[in-house]
Amino acid sequence: MDGMPADGLEDSQAEGSPSDDNATLHHSIKQLAKRLTLRQKDKSWASETVNDLRSKFLEYLKNNAHTYFQDVTVLNSGSYYETVKIGDPDEFDMMLLLRTPRLEFTEIDNLNGVFYKVTLIKPTRERIQDFLLQDGRTISPTKVLEETRHLVCKFIKTYNAAGGKQNWTLTRKNPNSPAVTLLLKRVGEEDNERGGEEELERVTEPKGLDTREQISLDIVPALKVSENQSWPTATRQGLDVERWLGRKTRRNLTSQEFYFVAKKPKKLRRNLSPDAQESWRISFSHIEKEIIMNHGNNRTCCEKNASKCCRKQCLKLLKCLFERLKKLYPNDLKPLCSYHAKTVFLHTLSVRVKDQQWAQKLLPKCFLLLLGKLEEHVRDASLPHFFVPGHNLFAPPDFPRRSLQFLQQTLEDQRMHGYPLLREAQLVEPLSTTDGMTPKGPRSLARPLSDRPVKKAVMMCFPFLLFFFMFLYNKF
Structure with missing residues (x-):
């Protein structure tokens, strides 16, 4: 991507594809x-609802926690607070920032700069x-997460929802x-015992919160590394925003604190060291949230009395497409998540830098360009982490090759048939797969729900039924 022109991607890439000239598709994208x-x-x-729980939990x-947790602060993170949430406001993230003395962090070998051993520089009381x-120095994510869970469990037994x-x-x-997850349930459902641990199914389909269905809240304990400490070496080539947001902005961002969360490498990795x-x-x-909220090449982009761009709408559309694809193929596309959409989005912003290239009227073209x-990233099997470019989000074991090949074929089928999933107000029917690799019947995926064979058969039979009843009427 570094070899691309400073002005960003050429508009001809979006305008040159057959799908981009399709007025119906453009209208569907806007709607x-x-x-x-x-x-x-x-x-x-x-x-x-979430704010009430957060304030009461703090x-x-x-008043009751282990003294190490008494001084925590909260960082609201995730798509809701970045204003790019789709569907319903039913998922929230809350980071519990734990105060730490000066830390030393050592990159774990063969994990590409995203996992670290975190130790105290000197002993502490x-x-x-x-x-x-x-060893008296290494902070254990397992112990911190277990204590967080214990505290949340005790708190929930005393808390009454507003x-x-x-x-x-x-x-x-x-x-x-890395999270302790709480789920809000309506009183009167089958399981209404508060404070119990139970296996609950996440709500993935929008249901309209006017019916007061469910909310999930992820509480994530995190170690806060002071802004007085430099970011790790693996991040030096990341956060490529100079042409987009400016060199000064990048310098200000990299001088901020960063965090460590209690997420371990996947167990699929063999022979993990202690x-x-x-x-x-x-x-x-927090940096992701800041650059998405302040995304303009010009400071006034999307302010109250300024021109509006379509950047956030493009990210929402991409997340929507991901959700619909995962609904159709939950097993084949299990590794795919919204963070992949966000990363592709950020990389695209870093090369397509001018606000006028994201003008509101260009929404369909910009979104098709993002697709x-x-x-390209899927075809090249390469999606560098935006902050740690040495880590490939499309590499095994985090993203198996088989799933990536399936995603590539599915995206090609969508493009060849004019992105049918973008034309539907609701999800199309789930389709089976032939061999776990290739979507079955791509043409059926392109057919709208309203164009059903049953409906056609009824319409064809209607004249004959009308003739039959007229015959009976005249006879009797």
């Missing part, structure tokens, strides 16, 4: 973008020592997640 906007009443109810920690390994018509339950542990088993994953959630960049 879908409008439908992805969250309703204000849903946002208000959901945010008030108060509980201050602070209560963080309860979360150290036997309004009294819902309650929060703790979901079962997920070994691949250090890897107790490693932390680096996180720049083209996604296909």
Whole structure:
């Protein structure tokens, strides 16, 4: 991408494809973008519900928690707070920032700069020592996450949700997640015992929060590394925003703090070392939020009285396409997630830098261009982490080759048939796969739901039925 012109991708790439000249597709993209906007009443109810729990939880920690957790601060992160959430405001992320003394972080070998062993530079008598390994220096993500879960479980037993018509339950542990997840359920459902651990199914399909269905909240403990400490060496070539946001902005961003979250490498990696088993994953959630919220090449982009761009709408559309693809092929596309969409989006912004290239009227063309960049990354089997470019998000074991090949074929089928998933207000019927690799019947994927064979058969039979009843009427 570094070899691309400073002005960004050529507009001819978007204009030159057959799909881009399709007025119907352009209209469908615009209409879908409008439908992805969250309703204000849903946002208000959901945010008030989560805010109430957050404030009460912080108060509980201050009065009841292990002293190391008493001084935590909260960082609201995730798509809702980046204003790129789609569907319903039903998923929230809350990072618990744990105060730490000066740290030393050592990159774990063969994990491409995203996992680190985190140790204290010198011994301490602070209560963080309860979360150290036997060497007295290494901070254990396992111990921190277990304590977080214990505190959340105790808190939920004492907490009454605002309004009294819902309650929060703790979901079962997920070994691949750095979060403790709470799920809001309506009182009166089959399982309404508060504070119990149970295996709950995530809500993935929008249901309209006016019916007060469910909200999930991920509580993520994180070590806060002071802004006085430099970012790791693996990040030096990352955050390529100089041509887009400016050299000064990049310098200001890289001088901020960063975080470590308690996420371990996947167990699919063989022979993990002891250090890897107790490693932390680096996180720049706050930087991602800042550059998405302040995304303009000009400072005034999307401000109240300034021109509006279509950048965020393009990201929402890409996330919507991902959700619909995963709904059709949940097993084949299991590794695919919204972070892949965000990373492709950020890479595209870093080369297509001018605000006028993202003008509101160019929404369909810009989105199709973004899809083209996604296909390039998939075809090349390369999606560098935006902050740690040595880490490829499309590499095994995180993204198996078989799944990547399936994604490539699926995207090609979508493009060849005019992106049928973007034309549908609702999801098309799930399709089976022939061999786990190739989508079955791509033409059936391109057919709208309203164009059903049954409907056609009824319409064809209608004249004969009418003639038959007229014959009976005349006879009797």
